[in-house]
Amino acid sequence: MADSTVYRASTTAPVNIAVIKYWGKRDPKLNLPTNSSLSVTLAQSDLRTHTTAACSTLFPAGQDTLLLNGAAQDVSGARTQACFRELRALREALEAQDPQLPKLAQQPLRIVSENNFPTAAGLASSAAGFAALVRAIADLYQLPATPTELSRIARQGSGSACRSLFGGYVAWEKGTAADGSDSLAYEVAPASHWPDMRALILVVSAAKKGVSSTTGMQATVATSSLFAARANDTVPARMRDMASAIKAKDFAAFADLTMKDSNSFHACCLDTSPPIFYMNDVSRAAVRAVEAINAAAGKTVAAYTFDAGPNAVVYYAAEHEAAVAGAFKAVLAGTEGWSGARGEAVAADEKAAACVDEKTAEALREGVGRVILTGVGEGPISVLEHLVDERGEAVKA
Amino acid sequence: MADSTVYRASTTAPVNIAVIKYWGKRDPKLNLPTNSSLSVTLAQSDLRTHTTAACSTLFPAGQDTLLLNGAAQDVSGARTQACFRELRALREALEAQDPQLPKLAQQPLRIVSENNFPTAAGLASSAAGFAALVRAIADLYQLPATPTELSRIARQGSGSACRSLFGGYVAWEKGTAADGSDSLAYEVAPASHWPDMRALILVVSAAKKGVSSTTGMQATVATSSLFAARANDTVPARMRDMASAIKAKDFAAFADLTMKDSNSFHACCLDTSPPIFYMNDVSRAAVRAVEAINAAAGKTVAAYTFDAGPNAVVYYAAEHEAAVAGAFKAVLAGTEGWSGARGEAVAADEKAAACVDEKTAEALREGVGRVILTGVGEGPISVLEHLVDERGEAVKA
Numbered sequence: 133m134a135d136s137t138v139y140r141a142s143t144t145a146p147v148n149i150a151v152i153k154y155w156g157k158r159d160p161k162l163n164l165p166t167n168s169s170l171s172v173t174l175a176q177s178d179l180r181t182h183t184t185a186a187c188s189t190l191f192p193a194g195q196d197t198l199l200l201n202g203a204a205q206d207v208s209g210a211r212t213q214a215c216f217r218e219l220r221a222l223r224e225a226l227e228a229q230d231p232q233l234p235k236l237a238q239q240p241l242r243i244v245s246e247n248n249f250p251t252a253a254g255l256a257s258s259a260a261g262f263a264a265l266v267r268a269i270a271d272l273y274q275l276p277a278t279p280t281e282l283s284r285i286a287r288q289g290s291g292s293a294c295r296s297l298f299g300g301y302v303a304w305e306k307g308t309a310a311d312g313s314d315s316l317a318y319e320v321a322p323a324s325h326w327p328d329m330r331a332l333i334l335v336v337s338a339a340k341k342g343v344s345s346t347t348g349m350q351a352t353v354a355t356s357s358l359f360a361a362r363a364n365d366t367v368p369a370r371m372r373d374m375a376s377a378i379k380a381k382d383f384a385a386f387a388d389l390t391m392k393d394s395n396s397f398h399a400c401c402l403d404t405s406p407p408i409f410y411m412n413d414v415s416r417a418a419v420r421a422v423e424a425i426n427a428a429a430g431k432t433v434a435a436y437t438f439d440a441g442p443n444a445v446v447y448y449a450a451e452h453e454a455a456v457a458g459a460f461k462a463v464l465a466g467t468e469g470w471s472g473a474r475g476e477a478v479a480a481d482e483k484a485a486a487c488v489d490e491k492t493a494e495a496l497r498e499g500v501g502r503v504i505l506t507g508v509g510e511g512p513i514s515v516l517e518h519l520v521d522e523r524g525e526a527v528k529a
Numbered sequence: 530m531a532d533s534t535v536y537r538a539s540t541t542a543p544v545n546i547a548v549i550k551y552w553g554k555r556d557p558k559l560n561l562p563t564n565s566s567l568s569v570t571l572a573q574s575d576l577r578t579h580t581t582a583a584c585s586t587l588f589p590a591g592q593d594t595l596l597l598n599g600a601a602q603d604v605s606g607a608r609t610q611a612c613f614r615e616l617r618a619l620r621e622a623l624e625a626q627d628p629q630l631p632k633l634a635q636q637p638l639r640i641v642s643e644n645n646f647p648t649a650a651g652l653a654s655s656a657a658g659f660a661a662l663v664r665a666i667a668d669l670y671q672l673p674a675t676p677t678e679l680s681r682i683a684r685q686g687s688g689s690a691c692r693s694l695f696g697g698y699v700a701w702e703k704g705t706a707a708d709g710s711d712s713l714a715y716e717v718a719p720a721s722h723w724p725d726m727r728a729l730i731l732v733v734s735a736a737k738k739g740v741s742s743t744t745g746m747q748a749t750v751a752t753s754s755l756f757a758a759r760a761n762d763t764v765p766a767r768m769r770d771m772a773s774a775i776k777a778k779d780f781a782a783f784a785d786l787t788m789k790d791s792n793s794f795h796a797c798c799l800d801t802s803p804p805i806f807y808m809n810d811v812s813r814a815a816v817r818a819v820e821a822i823n824a825a826a827g828k829t830v831a832a833y834t835f836d837a838g839p840n841a842v843v844y845y846a847a848e849h850e851a852a853v854a855g856a857f858k859a860v861l862a863g864t865e866g867w868s869g870a871r872g873e874a875v876a877a878d879e880k881a882a883a884c885v886d887e888k889t890a891e892a893l894r895e896g897v898g899r900v901i902l903t904g905v906g907e908g909p910i911s912v913l914e915h916l917v918d919e920r921g922e923a924v925k926a
Contacts, residue, residue, distance in 0.1 A: 399800035417564040423803055
């Protein structure tokens with residue numbers, strides 16, 4: 133008798149924001165980076181992708197599908213196909229070892245995903261998306277793979293996705309093998325080691341998206357005369373120093389490296405031909421505000437970092453919430469995003485905000501469309517709330 | 530009988546805008562640079578300093594003075610003192626050789642200068658200022674020194690001033706001697722070799738001046754991890770390529786190197802701790818406009834470059850005036866500065882401007898306060914119009 137079960141597994145996966153940036157591929161097809169990177173995984177209560185992977189002989193043969201926030205996505209791209217192919221191969225190996233196992237690898241996949249944050253916010257949702265996709269299919273297939281083993285697969289979907297398979301503080305070692313077998317993510321420290329790390333995201337109302345990171349990083353590798361120094365010398369030293377700072381919970385060292393590495397990355401973008409500008413005058417106002425807050429505190433209590441867009445992510449330790457988040461809340465009192473539990477817990481601190489000059493404050497008020505308050509968090513979590521029902525139909529969470 | 534003559538000599542000196550940028554000192558006291566640089570001297574009909582150097586026993590003993598645009602300047606700074614000291618030493622050597630010569634080296638100096646452009650425009654007037662000061666005193670003292678010999682002295686006043694002792698296309702070789710004796714400027718090609726080079730300066734209405742270049746470049750040397758690659762590898766190669774491009778009158782190669790080097794310099798500023806931002810969203814709009822003009826032309830007809838501030842200098846060849854200056858005039862029709870002879874000769878070209886998207890045009894209209902149309906020009910010129918009268922009093926030009 134034919135097996136008409138709808139097999140399902142669901143997971144949530146987090147966003148991560150790098151403090152040592154990934155920029156440049158030595159192998160674009162395998163997503164192998166020119167340098168290692170290191171990130172902080174952010175709490176899923178604030179930002180996460182929820183994904184259900186289902187498979188069934190009931191689904192139309194040969195048709196894998198992916199629904200994201202209710203919209204059908206193209207799964208024919210090389211990146212998604214690489215993830216499907218690698219995961220099926222691992223399942224096939226299991227099935228070959230144990231003939232009792234249901235033959236899931238042959239069944240069509242139905243993937244349904246939902247983000248709890250606006251895709252338009254430019255929050256690199258592909259990292260959470262591919263981490264959730266890989267983790268959910270691995271769970272569906274009951275693969276015994278560790279997160280580091282799965283990171284090899286998630287990396288092929290989206291480079292930074294490999295880091296979202298872990299919580300806390302995560303390194304992606306570039307590796308040296310041509311096949312990418314040693315380009316993997318590892319836990320540097322769990323969230324519980326340094327749980328007080330907070331992140332305030334200033335979502336800049338950018339008129340349009342800039343150069344895609346895939347296109348941009350290849351242009352940098354091809355044309356920047358400064359990039360080799362970053363990849364070969366600057367980043368390896370910073371990877372060591374950042375791991376030490378995290379292990380020692382040394383916020384000032386963490387912050388110094390975070391800001392320097394963000395600036396180094398954007399410097400290489402500017403040194404690209406034609407130049408790539410991700411930061412704008414609003415981003416620069418965020419830099420000035422963080423500098424003013426640190427100067428007023430007499431020590432480094434906040435660190436900015438910018439990905440491939442104008443949004444600022446400001447890291448700070450919980451003990452300095454008033455000086456950092458309190459100052460930004462006073463400046464950006466009218467901005468959307470303070471209404472969640474974390475935002476309401478922050479008291480606007482006019483005194484702390486006094487160090488931010490009026491021009492900088494004005495630029496932030498005009499340019500920041502939304503704030504997101506979050507902090508370090510856990511890696512992917514298996515959940516029983518499925519986005520595909522027992523008959524195989526997509527459902528809303 | 531005492532000599533009561535008022536000895537006078539007057540000169541005008543030009544501004545220069547580097548296409549391979551000077552950034553970083555290996556010796557701050559002697560203004561010795563970490564890398565060579567190369568500039569285009571701009572026409573003095575548009576931008577110049579007019580300086581008269583006078584000396585007389587009638588002037589109060591021991592009191593050298595400098596009047597700039599009617600305002601007394603402090604001459605006690607090490608840079609001005611170095612120029613006075615070096616020039617006096619050369620005069621003393623002459624006087625020692627020929628006892629018939631009047632003893633000018635001992636007499637107090639009265640220097641009077643006027644710029645024909647607003648100092649507030651952020652046009653690096655110190656280069657023209659120190660070049661004029663050194664040239665005028667050298668003429669007053671009747672020194673047989675060549676411009677290259679004088680460049681050693683002007684460099685100690687303001688690094689880039691050494692390039693303003695020449696017209697046309699000028700290299701400042703960094704040199705290697707500890708005493709700076711070989712850190713000198715040379716003519717790469719006279720203005721007459723490639724007279725068609727034009728420059729459109731977009732003066733950005735910046736709210737306030739950023740980090741001074743003296744402070745900024747030292748911070749870059751001390752903190753940027755990418756800067757060494759620029760100084761040691763990138764610039765030496767570009768100096769050779771740029772000299773070749775100028776000799777061949779190859780505008781596309783000149784433009785490519787100019788834009789890359791400006792971006793490389795600003796990348797190193799961004800890689801400084803704390804980061805230095807000279808370019809703003811208006812500067813970036815100028816970059817976008819030049820990129821659009823080049824794309825529309827199907828070849829490189831314009832090159833942007835930015836010094837230590839948001840102003841854009843756009844180089845183009847006279848044959849492409851319509852495509853470049855014509856496009857900018859159409860976009861910036863209401864902006865001050867088109868009323869001079871050069872500006873009136875440019876016809877606003879709406880068709881050429883069509884490639885500039887509305888958002889970019891709007892940013893330029895909002896941010897550019899003034900345009901200056903100029904081109905490659907001659908070096909310092911001796912003039913008989915003195916800013917000090919026969920009795921030693923300062924007069925207006």
